[in-house]
Amino acid sequence: MAAKKILLLTGDFAEDYETMVPFQALLAVGHTVHAVCPGKKKGDKVKTAIHDFEGDQTYTEKPGHQFALNADFAEANPDDYDALVIAGGRAPEYLRLDPQVIALVRGFAHADKPIAAVCHGAQLLAAADVIRGKRVSAYPACAPEVKMAGGEYADIPVDQAVTDGNLVTAPAWPAHPQWIAQFLKRLGTDIAL
Secondary structure, eight states, rough: OOOOEEEEETTEEEEEHHHHHHHHHHTTTTOEEEEEETTTTTOOOOOOOOESSSSSOOOOEEEEEEEEEOOGGGGGGGGGEEEEEEEOBHHHHHHOOOOOHHHHHHHHHTOOEEEEEGGGHHHHHHHHHHOOEEEEEOGGGHHHHHHTTEEEEEOOOOOOOOEEEEEEEESSSGGGGHHHHHHHHHTTTTOOO
């Protein structure tokens, strides 16, 4: 297996698990992962939020960890990476307003590079107009955005994921085993036990 160079896009109040788990899992199997956030540099931190499903009408939110970035957003170029990971949580809501973020997502999509997005990460995919005609999962509250952007919303269980071409998407962090496994497959990562 050839190690890949992966860009992970996150931000303040991104979901804690949806930032930390893919970052650590991809590193654990030998890939290089650069975690970035617009307006922040290597060594800066983002505040994460822990989202949980406790029987309320929507998820609950609690303070998460301070996640240290290991690369500069200003230097991120899709040509330098093999794939993109987009963390969910509240960060995609405001990151989609940044033209540089949209250009970055489009750069990966137009080069047909693997993109893994979880939960509200679909908001970035929709804003970048890269899901037209694709089957995409997301947190259910993002279903209207997926549909308005021309995507087919995949209403799947919270612990499942879906791959359509270069996109690997999932509703939320309970899908990590499926989401990360499908993303690794799309990367060509072969793990033998």
